[in-house]
Amino acid sequence: MNEDWVYEDCDGKLVVILNHIVKRLLEHRQLKIDSVEAGGVLIGERRGSNLVVCDMSEPGPGDVQSRTSIDRRGSHHQEKVDQSFKASEGFHLYLGEWHTHPEDIPSPSLRDLTSWRLNLVRSKTMLVLIVGRQDLWIAKVSGNTIVELRPIARNHNK
Secondary structure, X not given: OOOOEEEEOOOOOXXXXXXXXXXXXXXXXXXXXXXXXXXXXXXXXXXXXXXXXXXXXOOOOOOEEEOXXXXXXXXXXXXXXXXXXXXXXXXXXXXXXXXXXXXXXXOXXXXXXXXXXHHOOOOOOEEEEEEOOOOXXXXXXXXXXXXXXXXXXXXXXX
């Protein structure tokens, strides 16, 4: 797998997940019966109305993980956003959240939907991404509206 994954919304706006981020996301799949949920934040660039995911945080100290949940309590998530912002001279920003589900084809739970509606920034379109065992689910959140994106370019041989 050596390509970026590209998704599109109903208005033709793109979300690009760079190849090295796809690889890191897939490393966290819950492939074993005792795998715990992983999660973090998505970091990247707003290029006009398109979004490019260039970096991410991963589970670490302070996070509380179980088979079906992760509570991102560790300060390292915000530190990762701050470091990426500084290193990119202000181009890399917090774009949203990701986490895993122990299912082949993931979909958001009621808990996910409620959390996103209550906790995500309202003034900007944000990304939410769920990593399943065989596929990803990705959507944009704008206000209270959540719109699933469709893949237009990605390697299906994960």
